[in-house]
Every structure is written in C-alpha cells, then in structure tokens.
Amino acid sequence: MKLAGKITVVTGAGSGIGQAIAQTLAAAGARIAVVDFSETGGQETVRLITEQGGEAFFVQADVSHRSDVERYVKAVVERYGRIDILCNNAGIGVAATVTETTEEDWDRVLAVDLKGVYLGCKYTIPVMLRQGGGVIVNTASVAGMVGVLNRAAYCAAKAGVVGLTKSIAVDYVSQNIRCNAVCPGTVDSPWIQRILSQQPDPVAERQRMVERQPMGRMGRPDEVARAVLYLACDDSAFVTGSTLVIDGGLTAR
Ligand SMILES: NC(=O)c1ccc[n+]([C@@H]2O[C@H](COP(=O)([O-])OP(=O)(O)OC[C@H]3O[C@@H](n4cnc5c(N)ncnc54)[C@H](O)[C@@H]3O)[C@@H](O)[C@H]2O)c1
Numbered sequence: 001m002k003l004a005g006k007i008t009v010v011t012g013a014g015s016g017i018g019q020a021i022a023q024t025l026a027a028a029g030a031r032i033a034v035v036d037f038s039e040t041g042g043q044e045t046v047r048l049i050t051e052q053g054g055e056a057f058f059v060q061a062d063v064s065h066r067s068d069v070e071r072y073v074k075a076v077v078e079r080y081g082r083i084d085i086l087c088n089n090a091g092i093g094v095a096a097t098v099t100e101t102t103e104e105d106w107d108r109v110l111a112v113d114l115k116g117v118y119l120g121c122k123y124t125i126p127v128m129l130r131q132g133g134g135v136i137v138n139t140a141s142v143a144g145m146v147g148v149l150n151r152a153a154y155c156a157a158k159a160g161v162v163g164l165t166k167s168i169a170v171d172y173v174s175q176n177i178r179c180n181a182v183c184p185g186t187v188d189s190p191w192i193q194r195i196l197s198q199q200p201d202p203v204a205e206r207q208r209m210v211e212r213q214p215m216g217r218m219g220r221p222d223e224v225a226r227a228v229l230y231l232a233c234d235d236s237a238f239v240t241g242s243t244l245v246i247d248g249g250l251t252a253r
Pocket residue numbers: 011012013014015016017018035036037038041061062063064089090091092112139140141142183184185186187188189190191192
C-alpha cells in the first residue's frame with residue numbers, strides 16, 4: 001500500500017472532494033484525521049472509511065480560526081505523534097463580481113480558502129520539521145489560474161493558494177517537505193449540486209454546465225482524489241511546487 005500507516009489530515013473531509021480524498025488515501029493505507037466544521041459530514045466520512053476497513057477519526061474545526069487549527073494539529077499529534085500528510089481542502093465560494101462582492105463575503109472566502117491553508121501549514125510544518133519531513137497537498141482550483149466569471153473573491157483566494165504552495169515548496173525543499181496543489185475544474189460534488197439547486201431550472205442549468213465541458217461531463221470527486229494520492233505518495237518524490245490541473249481540458253483551449 002502506497003501510504004501504509006501514514007498519518008494524514010484532510011480538511012473539508014466531510015463532503016465531496018475532501019471525502020473522496022479521505023477515502024482514497026485511507027484505502028491506500030493512510031490513517032486519516034477527518035477535519036470539518038460539519039459534525040454530520042465528518043462522522044459520515046469516518047463511518048465510510050471504517051466500513052471499508054480503514055482507520056479514521058473526526059475533529060470538528062473551522063479552518064479559518066487559529067485556535068481551531070492549533071486544536072486539530074494537537075489532537076492528531078497527541079494521538080499519533082506525527083503528521084505525514086496534510087491535505088488543505090476545505091473551501092467555500094461566493095458568486096459575485098468584484099463590485100458586487102460584499103466586504104463580509106470577501107473576508108469570509110479569503111479566510112476559509114486562503115487563510116485556512118496558511119494556518120494549516122503554519123501549525124503543521126513545525127511537526128513535519130521535527131519528524132524529518134512531510135507532504136502537503138492543497139486543493140486550489142482552475143479559478144486560481146484563469147478568470148472564472150462571477151467568482152472574484154474565490155479566484156483571488158485560489159490564486160493565493162497557488163502562490164502559497166510555491167512559496168512553501170521553495171522554503172522547505174531542503175527539509176524534505178514537498179508542497180503541491182491540485183487544480184480541479186468543475187467537479188460534481190454537493191457544492192455544485194447546491195449551486196444548481198439555487199437556479200430557477202436546475203436540470204437545464206446542469207445541462208448548460210455539462211455542455212461547457214470539453215469532455216461532455218463534469219469531473220468526479222474520486223478523480224481529484226487519485227491525483228491527490230499521487231502527490232501524497234513517493235511516486236511524486238521529485239515533484240514540488242507544482243499545480244496539477246484536473247479539469248477535463250477546460251483550461252486547455
Ligand atoms: N466542486 C468543484 O467543482 C470544485 C472545483 C475546484 C475546486 N474545488 C475545491 O475543492 C474543495 C472541496 O470542494 P467540494 O466541491 O468538495 O465542496 P463541498 O461543499 O462538497 O465540501 C466542502 C467541505 O468543506 C467543509 N468546510 C467548509 N468551510 C469550512 C471551514 N471553514 N472549516 C472546516 N471545514 C469547512 C464543508 O463543511 C464541507 O464538508 C474546495 O476547496 C473547493 O474550492 C471544488
């Protein structure tokens with residue numbers, strides 16, 4: 001197993017892409033700390049992993065709060081004594097152009113999507129340094145690489161995640177810490193289902209969304225999770241500071 005016994009934190013693991021990452025890494029042998037602010041979602045992920053014969057426990061935390069991040073890092077270190085892999089995946093979005101974005105929405109999106117990654121790294125990297133290394137995989141987005149209509153704060157936050165990923169990669173390359181990001185395109189998660197359900201005609205909107213995809217379909221959470229597995233394991237030993245795009249060709253044209 002590629003990740004046998006590796007102690008792994010996955011944030012936003014209570015739903016969608018994070019849940020798939022947690023399950024995929026657990027199936028590869030990792031022991032998972034499921035971090036999410038949703039107790040229901042987090043416990044469901046623990047149940048799914050345990051059912052498939054894996055090991056997981058839940059820590060409720062808001063990744064944008066320093067004290068919560070310190071608490072989840074402490075909980076994992078108290079239990080296992082180390083953190084081998086950190087997947088900063090929790091994220092939120094707001095649909096608005098820059099002029100429409102309220103200051104509250106701007107602050108909240110940046111706090112969860114970018115500050116959450118900063119805090120996760122800030123408190124986990126010292127643990128990794130003590131143990132002689134580790135791996136970080138951040139969930140960015142194609143919205144961090146190209147402009148996506150009506151997503152000003154989200155694009156800014158995800159571009160920030162790409163920059164932070166590269167910065168960490170160069171700062172810690174000689175200390176055996178690798179840091180990479182995945183950049184998913186449109187992935188059929190509960191997030192997308194929520195966005196569609198808010199539209200006047202969700203079925204027609206889903207059809208339009210699918211038609212925008214070069215492959216004629218959206219991605220699946222497990223397709224992102226397998227890219228994260230690659231970046232988390234030794235198959236990618238020479239890869240750091242990279243952004244792996246998983247978008248079915250969306251940004252290629
Ligand atoms: N679905 C897509 O099309 C898509 C595309 C590109 C990138 N992404 C990114 O993938 C990640 C996961 O998205 P998803 O589609 O699975 O969304 P989702 O809404 O299905 O899941 C997000 C999870 O994060 C948790 N979460 C949100 N804010 C949190 C906080 N402050 N602290 C702790 N947990 C929090 C939620 O409770 C939820 O369980 C996000 O970073 C998102 O930006 C998604």
